[in-house]
Amino acid sequence: MNQDSSGPAEPSQATASGAAYRDLIIRTAMSFIDLPLERMDAGIQQALADIGGFFGADRAYVFQYDFDTHLARNTHEWCAAGITPHIEGLQALDVSHLDDWVRPHRNGQPLVVPEVDALEDSSLRDVLVPQGICSLLTAPLMDGENCTGFVGLDAVRGPLTYGHDETEMLRLFALLLVNLDRRKRAAAELAASAYEKQLAYQALERKTEELARTNAQLERLAHYDNVTQLPNRNLLSDRLIVSMRQADRRRNGLAIVYLDLDGFKAINDSHGHDVGDLMLAQLARQMSGVLRDGDTLGRLGGDEFVAVLIDLSDEQLLQPLMLRLLNAASRPIELNGLTLQVSASAGVALYPQDKSLDADQLLRQADHAMYQAKLAGRNQYCLFDSTRDQAVQGRAGYSEPQ
Structure with missing residues (x-):
C-alpha cells in the first residue's frame, strides 16, 4: 500500500514512469515467447x-x-x-x-x-x-x-x-x-x-x-490491478488514448478524473494491509457502480484512482457524475465488524482544449487539480482551468458551479 503523508500529496509522477514500466513488462514478456x-x-x-x-x-x-x-x-x-x-x-x-x-x-x-x-x-x-x-x-x-x-x-x-x-x-x-x-x-x-x-x-x-x-x-x-480487479495504469493509459481519439471523431468531449482517497492511510495503518486491501476492493466496486456504460475506472496504485468519463456533449453533464462518484467513495463500508469510511479529493481535466494535449499531459492536469482539491479541504473536486492553466475552486464539493 502507498504510504500517504498526513498533508496534501504532491502531484503524482506515475505518468512520467508509466511508459517505461509498460515497456519493461512488454519487453520481458515478449522475450520469453x-x-x-x-x-x-x-x-x-x-x-x-x-x-x-x-x-x-x-x-x-x-x-x-x-x-x-x-x-x-x-x-x-x-x-x-x-x-x-x-x-x-x-x-x-x-x-x-x-x-x-x-x-x-x-x-x-x-x-x-x-x-x-x-x-x-x-x-x-x-x-x-x-x-x-x-x-x-x-x-x-x-x-x-x-x-x-x-x-x-x-x-x-x-x-x-x-x-x-x-x-x-x-x-x-x-x-x-x-x-x-x-x-x-x-x-x-x-x-x-x-x-x-x-x-x-x-x-x-x-x-x-x-x-x-x-x-x-x-x-x-x-x-488489471490485483487488489481491485480494475484496469491498471497500463490498460487505463490505452483506454484514455482510445477515448480521446473517439472524442475527436465524434466531436464531443471527455473528462479525466484523478481521485485520491482522504483518510485511507490512517485506516491502513490502524487495521493493517489486509483490511486496507479489502476496503480498496469494495470502494472500487462502489465507484464503478455509479459510472455509465463506456466510462472507465482504473487504479494507478495505492489509494489513487482515475476515471475516464466519455461522451460529455455539455460540461453541465459533469457535475452529477462527479457527485455520484464522490458519494460512492464516501459511502461507509462494513468489514469484519468494523464500520470504515473515507472520502475522496478529485481533480478533473476536460478534453478537447484550445491547445493540443496528449494523454499524459491531460492526466497531469487532473493530478494538479486534485492537489488543489486537497488544499481546499478535501471531499470535493476541482476543475482544471486550461485558459488560466490552473485548477479553479468554483466546482468543488457539492456546490453548484459558479
Whole structure:
C-alpha cells in the first residue's frame, strides 16, 4: 500500500514512469515467447538485468527449492556494477530453519523485508546480515499449488522501498519462469522412446492447455490491478488514448478524473494491509457502480484512482457524475465488524482544449487539480482551468458551479 503523508500529496509522477514500466513488462514478456530452450539461461540473465536495473536494485536473482532435502539453490544472479556476486556460496542454502522465509512462498505470497536491520534476532536475520542485505523483495515460483523457488531483488548499498510496480513485475517474471520450466520438462518428455513420445505428446497437449490458461493469467496481470480487479495504469493509459481519439471523431468531449482517497492511510495503518486491501476492493466496486456504460475506472496504485468519463456533449453533464462518484467513495463500508469510511479529493481535466494535449499531459492536469482539491479541504473536486492553466475552486464539493 502507498504510504500517504498526513498533508496534501504532491502531484503524482506515475505518468512520467508509466511508459517505461509498460515497456519493461512488454519487453520481458515478449522475450520469453518461443524462447529456444538452449537460450533459456541467457534469456533469464537478461531479464534479471533489465528488471534489477530498472528498479535500482543491487542484485536480482532466481532460486530453486528442493523441499525433500530442505535446500535452496541460487541458479541465476545479476549484480549491479561494484556489487560482489554471491551465487557460488548459495548453491546449498539450508532452509529447514527459515520458516519465516519459506512459509509465505509456499502460500504463494511475496516476501518483503523493508529494513533488515529492523528485524528481531532470528535465523532469517542471521542469513541476510552476513550478505550485507539492507532490504529485499521476493516472489514465489508457483507451479499450480507447488512452490518450486522464488525470484527476488535486494539492496546492499542502503534500504530501498519496494511497492506495487516491483511486486507485480516479479509476479509476472515468476509466471514466465514457471512457463519456461514447464516447456523444458515437456521437451524432456518428448525425448523418450516412441511409446513414451506418444504419451509425452498427450502430456504436451495438456501442458499447452495449462500454458494457455497461464498466458491468460499473464494477460490479466499485465492489464488489471490485483487488489481491485480494475484496469491498471497500463490498460487505463490505452483506454484514455482510445477515448480521446473517439472524442475527436465524434466531436464531443471527455473528462479525466484523478481521485485520491482522504483518510485511507490512517485506516491502513490502524487495521493493517489486509483490511486496507479489502476496503480498496469494495470502494472500487462502489465507484464503478455509479459510472455509465463506456466510462472507465482504473487504479494507478495505492489509494489513487482515475476515471475516464466519455461522451460529455455539455460540461453541465459533469457535475452529477462527479457527485455520484464522490458519494460512492464516501459511502461507509462494513468489514469484519468494523464500520470504515473515507472520502475522496478529485481533480478533473476536460478534453478537447484550445491547445493540443496528449494523454499524459491531460492526466497531469487532473493530478494538479486534485492537489488543489486537497488544499481546499478535501471531499470535493476541482476543475482544471486550461485558459488560466490552473485548477479553479468554483466546482468543488457539492456546490453548484459558479
